[in-house]
Amino acid sequence: MSNWKDTDIVEVDQPELTAAERLYLPQIVGGMKTTVFRHLLRKRVRDEKVVQYPEQKVTVRKENYRGVHRLNRDEQGRVACVACFMCATACPANCIHIEGAESPWPDREKYPVRFEIDELRCIYCGMCEEACPVDAIELTPLYHLVGTSREEMIFDKERLLEIFDETKDEKPRKNPSITGY
Ligand code: SF4
Ligand code: SF4
CATH class of the missing domain: 3.30.70.3270 (Alpha-Beta Plaits)
Structure with a gap:
């Protein structure tokens, strides 16, 4: 015999999607915000850290770097x-x-x-x-x-x-x- 009671069951209505949600517009706008504002605007900071080897060389500590x-x-x-x-x-x-x-x-x-x-x-x-x-x-x-x-x-x-x-x-x-x- 089951121990379930009628009050244990919660019925959830499936939310109605708007026309924009059906076209994934909120997700697309959210993605574009991340790409444009977070990544593109931070690109300058990243570019400063990227070294265009072999035209550019990184500086190493001469006293203790273990190279050739x-x-x-x-x-x-x-x-x-x-x-x-x-x-x-x-x-x-x-x-x-x-x-x-x-x-x-x-x-x-x-x-x-x-x-x-x-x-x-x-x-x-x-x-x-x-x-x-x-x-x-x-x-x-x-x-x-x-x-x-x-x-x-x-x-x-x-x-x-x-x-x-x-x-x-x-x-x-x-x-x-x-x-x-
Ligand atoms: S030759 Fe290379 S592996 Fe051998 S002791 Fe020197 S640094 Fe270490
Ligand atoms: S063989 Fe030459 S390089 Fe190697 S430990 Fe002796 S003196 Fe130094």
Whole structure:
């Protein structure tokens, strides 16, 4: 037997729509108000935040932005790296490959004959920079990393030294004479 009583039932009349409501006019006007007044009038504010890359570049914090790597030069223009492998050991992405050799200079034991970083494998964590005892490897404010093949994105010693030349004015080497060379 049902527990419902007649008073529990509420009958609702279907509202009569006006002609405008049948044509969705209130909804169309409401939508246009949102488009014109809210979005179009705010467009100027949005435009100020949009950067038209590559014609325009965003400004990054030069001191600590972790972009493309560079291999620093010492004061005599030689590669500052002493091929100690600390950066490659610290790298969690295993993207640094170094081949060391006996140094041709009397002020250090070794230097890198080959130094490569796979910029596509890198996660830009900065561990290599932290691990380097002579501040020879650093991350730079460069963020436009573009290439058409994987091979092209493996930066060798010469490319990494070129990046030092490109960025040294913008971001000077942190400790240029940390080990005296
Ligand atoms: S930034 Fe991190 S992932 Fe990239 S090379 Fe350095 S240690 Fe490896
Ligand atoms: S870049 Fe620094 S940590 Fe890496 S091998 Fe050279 S000296 Fe060692």
